Amino acid sequence: MIDVTVAETACGHLHEAAQLSREDPNRTGSLLTFGSAGQVVMTGDMHGHLGNFEKLQRFCALERSPGRSVILHELIHQEPEASDQPDLSIDLLVQVAAWKCQFPDNVFLLQSNHELAQLRGQEITKGGRSVLRDFEQGVALRYGAQAETVLAAVYKYFASLPLAARTANGVFMCHSLPDPLAFDVFDEAVFEREPTADDLAPGGSAYSLVWGRFHSADAVEYLAQRWGVEAFLIGHTPQEDGYARVGRLLILASDHAHGVFLPIDLSRKYTVDELERNIRKFVSVE
Numbered sequence: 001m002i003d004v005t006v007a008e009t010a011c012g013h014l015h016e017a018a019q020l021s022r023e024d025p026n027r028t029g030s031l032l033t034f035g036s037a038g039q040v041v042m043t044g045d046m047h048g049h050l051g052n053f054e055k056l057q058r059f060c061a062l063e064r065s066p067g068r069s070v071i072l073h074e075l076i077h078q079e080p081e082a083s084d085q086p087d088l089s090i091d092l093l094v095q096v097a098a099w100k101c102q103f104p105d106n107v108f109l110l111q112s113n114h115e116l117a118q119l120r121g122q123e124i125t126k127g128g129r130s131v132l133r134d135f136e137q138g139v140a141l142r143y144g145a146q147a148e149t150v151l152a153a154v155y156k157y158f159a160s161l162p163l164a165a166r167t168a169n170g171v172f173m174c175h176s177l178p179d180p181l182a183f184d185v186f187d188e189a190v191f192e193r194e195p196t197a198d199d200l201a202p203g204g205s206a207y208s209l210v211w212g213r214f215h216s217a218d219a220v221e222y223l224a225q226r227w228g229v230e231a232f233l234i235g236h237t238p239q240e241d242g243y244a245r246v247g248r249l250l251i252l253a254s255d256h257a258h259g260v261f262l263p264i265d266l267s268r269k270y271t272v273d274e275l276e277r278n279i280r281k282f283v284s285v286e
């Protein structure tokens, strides 16, 4: 774990992570592509959960596992345990940015609706509290007079994120999928370009990708056929038991004690049943 409380260190990691993310060799437009060697570990929403992140780092052991990649998304906006507790999910964000800097070829980050909402200043309220303001207050608590500088680095990092990743063995990973009602207007070419301001605004395809809900097995099957996908792995919808399955879709959650992650070997084909059986609980990691 790095010391995340020094503003210069935090900004350095966030700026470098943003640049690495934009220049990832396996990125084209807003899509990351993985070949048929090694392993990818997919996670669900993390929402500031440092305990699960530490377990993820221990499981991945990237210092001795150069063939392993790991994908993270929705890192910010933690649910405070009490209403007077601060949201310090900035700590996880900076830790993950530092991990990306340390292992640029192994650590990958995806755009998510909470990151996008914070970037665009679009309010999300939970139980009457403003999650955007709580996040900003957490940054202020951590960095004091340098909070604005750190927030600027945070926004630069959010703006750099790709939208999705796909593997040679047919697995497609992203934060969510568009609402079935938006399928007709969803522009699949969004994956081939850097997301534009219009893509990221309400009605845009990047926006609808990270915000979508209400997926039925039929809707997932439609997208799977259209995009040539064997299985979709996403987060976004809270899962008390760690994960849920909707046809070819597995929804993972990594933000609580029953959280899970999913290691995938890239050299073999999987059915969705096999992927489901490979889901691991964070509690199983020493």
Ligand SMILES: [Mn+2]
Pocket (backbone or CB within 6 Å): 045, 074, 112, 113, 114, 175, 210, 235, 236, 237
């Ligand atoms: Mn989400």
